[in-house]
Amino acid sequence: MIHRECGILKTSYEADMALYPLPIARWTVGVIAALMFLALPLAVGEYYLSLVNLISIAVVGAIGLNILTGVAGQISVGHGAFMSVGAYTAANLAVRLHAPFWVALPLGGLVAAAVGAVIGIPSLRIKGLYLAIATLAGQFIIEWTINHVTWISGGVQASIEVPRPRLFGVAIASQRAMYFFLLVVVVVAIVAALNLMRGRVGRAFVAIRDQDIAAEIIGIDIFRYKLLAFAISSFYAGVTGVLYTYYLGVANYEQFQIGTSIDYLAMIIIGGLGSVLGAIFGAVFVTLMPIVLRYATETVGHLMFAPSDVANVTTNLRLIFFGGLIILFLVVEPEGLERLWRNVRNYFRVWPFAY
Amino acid sequence: MLDWQFGALLLSNGVLIGLMYSLIALGFVLVYKATDAFNFAQGEFVMFSGLLVAVGLGRYGAPLWLAVGAALLLMAAFGFGLERVVLRPMIGRPVIGVIMATIGLAAVLRGFGPLVWGAATKALPLPIPDAPIVLGPLLIPPIQVVGAATSLVFLAAFGWFFLRSRAGIAMRAVADSQQVAMAMGIDVERYFAIAWAMTGVVSALGGVVWGNLLGVDVQLSLVGLKVFPVVILGGMDSVPGAVVGGLIVGVVENVAAGYLDPYVGGGTKDFAPYLLMIAALMIRPYGIFGKEIIERV
Numbered sequence: 001m002i003h004r005e006c007g008i009l010k011t012s013y014e015a016d017m018a019l020y021p022l023p024i025a026r027w028t029v030g031v032i033a034a035l036m037f038l039a040l041p042l043a044v045g046e047y048y049l050s051l052v053n054l055i056s057i058a059v060v061g062a063i064g065l066n067i068l069t070g071v072a073g074q075i076s077v078g079h080g081a082f083m084s085v086g087a088y089t090a091a092n093l094a095v096r097l098h099a100p101f102w103v104a105l106p107l108g109g110l111v112a113a114a115v116g117a118v119i120g121i122p123s124l125r126i127k128g129l130y131l132a133i134a135t136l137a138g139q140f141i142i143e144w145t146i147n148h149v150t151w152i153s154g155g156v157q158a159s160i161e162v163p164r165p166r167l168f169g170v171a172i173a174s175q176r177a178m179y180f181f182l183l184v185v186v187v188v189a190i191v192a193a194l195n196l197m198r199g200r201v202g203r204a205f206v207a208i209r210d211q212d213i214a215a216e217i218i219g220i221d222i223f224r225y226k227l228l229a230f231a232i233s234s235f236y237a238g239v240t241g242v243l244y245t246y247y248l249g250v251a252n253y254e255q256f257q258i259g260t261s262i263d264y265l266a267m268i269i270i271g272g273l274g275s276v277l278g279a280i281f282g283a284v285f286v287t288l289m290p291i292v293l294r295y296a297t298e299t300v301g302h303l304m305f306a307p308s309d310v311a312n313v314t315t316n317l318r319l320i321f322f323g324g325l326i327i328l329f330l331v332v333e334p335e336g337l338e339r340l341w342r343n344v345r346n347y348f349r350v351w352p353f354a355y
Numbered sequence: 356m357l358d359w360q361f362g363a364l365l366l367s368n369g370v371l372i373g374l375m376y377s378l379i380a381l382g383f384v385l386v387y388k389a390t391d392a393f394n395f396a397q398g399e400f401v402m403f404s405g406l407l408v409a410v411g412l413g414r415y416g417a418p419l420w421l422a423v424g425a426a427l428l429l430m431a432a433f434g435f436g437l438e439r440v441v442l443r444p445m446i447g448r449p450v451i452g453v454i455m456a457t458i459g460l461a462a463v464l465r466g467f468g469p470l471v472w473g474a475a476t477k478a479l480p481l482p483i484p485d486a487p488i489v490l491g492p493l494l495i496p497p498i499q500v501v502g503a504a505t506s507l508v509f510l511a512a513f514g515w516f517f518l519r520s521r522a523g524i525a526m527r528a529v530a531d532s533q534q535v536a537m538a539m540g541i542d543v544e545r546y547f548a549i550a551w552a553m554t555g556v557v558s559a560l561g562g563v564v565w566g567n568l569l570g571v572d573v574q575l576s577l578v579g580l581k582v583f584p585v586v587i588l589g590g591m592d593s594v595p596g597a598v599v600g601g602l603i604v605g606v607v608e609n610v611a612a613g614y615l616d617p618y619v620g621g622g623t624k625d626f627a628p629y630l631l632m633i634a635a636l637m638i639r640p641y642g643i644f645g646k647e648i649i650e651r652v
Contacts, residue, residue: 075451122633126640128450129393129591133583134636137629140580144626148619213650262458269455312474319466326459330452331444 017198041179049175051291056182057243058283060189062267063276064236069265070274071197072229073209074123078135079237080260081142082119084253086112086238088152091160091251101165101172101246108242109235115142116234117227124223127212139258146253159252162245178247185243189236193276196232205229209274266322270329272338281337289325290318360492365613366606367493373605374503375564379578380585380597381510382557388517388592389526389550391533392442392453396461398579400558404430405566405575406468407559409477419482427559434555438548446533465573474573479566502564506601509557514594526550530592581608584628588635590645599643604628 008023010016020026041049065079076082086108093099093107119138123131146153154160164171165181172178196202204225207215216222245251263286271282297314329336383397394400404426411422441460445452483501487494517523528536529546537543562571565578581604589600611627641647 069451073449075454122636122640126636129454130587130636130640132450132454133587134633136583137633137636140625140629141633144622148622262462265455265458269451273451313470316466316470316474319462320470323459323462323464323466326462327441327456330448330456330459331441334448334452 019194019198036183037180041176046175049179051288053175053178053182053247055284055287056179056186057240057247058264058267058287059186059280060243061237061240061264062271062279062283063189063193064233064240065264066268066271066274066276066279067193067196067205067236068229068233070268070272070278071202071209072205072226072233073212074120074226074229075128075132076119076135076230076233077132077258077261077265078119078139078142079233079264080256080258081139082112082116082234082237083241083244083260084146084251084256085115085142085234086241087245087251087256088146088160088241088253089238090242091154091162091245092152094162095154095160101167105239105242109238112238112241113231113235116237117231119234120227120230123226123230136258139261143253143257153253159250161250164249165246172246182243185239189239190276190280197276201225201228206274266326268336269326270336272336275338277341278336278338281341285337286322289321293318293321361613362610363492364494365609367495368499369606369609370602371495371499371503371605372609373602374506374598375499375561375568375601376578376581376585376605377510377597377601378502378506378557378564379561380582380589380601381506381513381594382554382561383582383586384591384594384597385513385557386550386554387586388530388594390438390442390547391530392445393457393591394554395454395457396464396579397554397558397582398576399461399464400430400555401561401565401578402571402573402576403464403468403562404555404559405479405562405571406472406477408563409479409566409571410472412479413477414472423559423563426562427556430555430559430562431552432555434551434553435548438551442551443544443547461576461579465576469573476570476572476574479563479571481563481567483567496568498564498567502568505560505564507598509560510594510598517594522546522549580625581628584632587632587640587642590642592646593642593644596642596644603631607631 020029040052044052061079061083065076068074068076089111090099090104090108093104094101099107119135119142122134126134164173166172167181170177172181197205204215204220207218207220208222208225208229212222241251241256244255248255267282267286268279269282270285271280272278294314297310297317333339379397379401382400383394386392386394407426407429408422411417411425412419415422417425437460441456442453445456481498481501483497485497487496488500515523517527525536525541526546526549528539528541529543533543561578562575566575569575569578585597585600585604587600588603589596589598608624608628612624615623615627635642
């Protein structure tokens with residue numbers, strides 16, 4: 001492990017931009033893959049796998065939002081709504097046309113991408129706060145539309161039940177089956193995002209993020225790339241929505257309200273803006289935090305509070321921790337968990353020597 | 356009821372509610388004007404200060420003047436401390452930093468109030484009669500008149516403050532360019548803190564008025580969501596813009612709700628202002644009275 005960078009001299013940009021920057025990275029990826037595909041599903045029970053599944057779904061959405069906000073610098077407070085677009089598209093396709101899962105998944109993503117691109121149109125004229133508010137408006141308008149147009153939402157409760165997904169004639173019913181399926185989706189999402197970021201499109205996004213007028217001057221078609229960023233990001237969001245729907249067995253807009261949009265923003269802030277690893281860290285952190293907190297308050301809480309108060313304490317503590325952590329990270333470590341991870345890695349890079 | 360009477364009722368209601376929105380929007384404009392930061396937690400400020408007053412009245416049995424005075428002081432101190440701890444490190448960072456910091460703050464305030472004082476809705480009684488004032492066809496709840504009047508007084512006061520007073524002019528200078536203001540010997544950080552403290556005070560007043568109207572619980576912070584259409588329509592750095600934006604939003608949402616709700620099944624009130632706002636963002640993103648920002652490389 002030590003001195004793994006020894007003797008590796010990069011002589012071309014291709015080598016510097018490669019997916020595997022060091023030969024050892026192949027081994028690391030191999031080990032992680034073995035852990036995720038073999039060790040983890042064998043070692044842990046259904047409940048923990050269901051948590052991992054929730055994380056996997058969140059990872060997809062967080063990567064998508066990070067492409068838009070972290071890489072392309074366009075803020076979206078409407079990602080929850082984009083997810084709901086994907087969710088209802090898939091649910092309607094599944095129920096009305098009996099579309100199989102592998103059709104509903106990409107179509108949900110595509111419809112969300114189209115809607116996201118439309119919501120992203122204001123980004124051509126406005127940015128920063130104004131864009132945040134415009135996407136917030138998008139969130140409310142989509143929410144309202146889904147809630148009020150029964151043709152989309154399927155009636156009073158605004159929820160549509162979907163059948164269990166089937167792949168190759170096998171129903172994905174258990175958490176374990178779901179786990180393998182989601183893992184494949186996550187891997188595809190990660191690899192696609194990594195390749196997007198290091199390619200032409202990703203560099204255009206970064207140029208727009210850093211200074212969009214300058215980017216336009218050096219010949220980047222801002223119109224195209226901003227909308228592309230919204231479309232790609234919303235595609236991820238739509239897929240996330242579809243996955244949630246199949247995971248829960250029901251599409252319901254209450255899953256995708258403004259709070260969800262903020263959760264995902266928190267993921268990329270806490271995890272680290274602009275990196276896939278940051279999105280993963282953030283998704284793990286934000287998904288697990290309330291569960292750990294609930295476990296903690298339910299174990300310790302009855303010592304301090306009346307049993308009837310514990311639920312109240314849990315929900316409100318969650319909010320305080322959630323908001324407090326966002327602020328803490330912004331003030332203390334604006335580059336997020338990903339930066340902390342890099343610090344640790346850099347420390348061990350030359351360890352045990354000083355430098 | 357006759358058609359025009361119904362319309363007039365909606366209109367008058369819209370105007371009064373709109374002015375009450377302006378009061379909340381004023382807090383937002385104040386901070387944006389002076390510090391270039393925007394407060395996504397404006398609604399939570401209102402909710403929290405309403406909660407402070409309601410708890411002071413209900414739990415500790417304080418007289419009204421004491422409860423309101425204490426809430427004003429606490430909110431001013433809170434704004435002051437907030438600037439010092441959370442917002443100062445955000446200076447010079449990308450926009451998303453401030454947005455997320457205030458969103459995080461909103462979550463903390465939402466959790467903190469109910470955690471300490473319970474989640475139940477609390478009443479915030481004011482010595483104002485409940486019976487509506489009847490003016491021909493119009494039925495006007497007195498609290499709305501009080502709210503609108505408070506709002507107008509404060510809007511006028513802040514208009515004067517920014518145009519004439521030394522501190523107000525200094526704040527405008529800070530907003531225009533922090534560097535130049537510093538070079539002219541203005542204590543930039545001091546005015547940042549003052550602006551946040553003033554926002555705390557304005558929000559506390561909004562909290563009293565709105566808390567009386569709606570009752571105090573976490574839902575009260577949803578009023579803050581109306582601030583965005585108001586400030587976008589009026590212009591984020593304009594005090595008159597807050598008035599005009601508030602009036603437009605108040606009237607549009609009431610009229611739209613009155614005439615359209617029966618056809619679309621409700622919810623127009625929350626939806627119409629945002630639709631209007633999208634249109635405004637497309638046509639005139641800096642608002643009716645806002646300052647157009649010219650960007651350079």
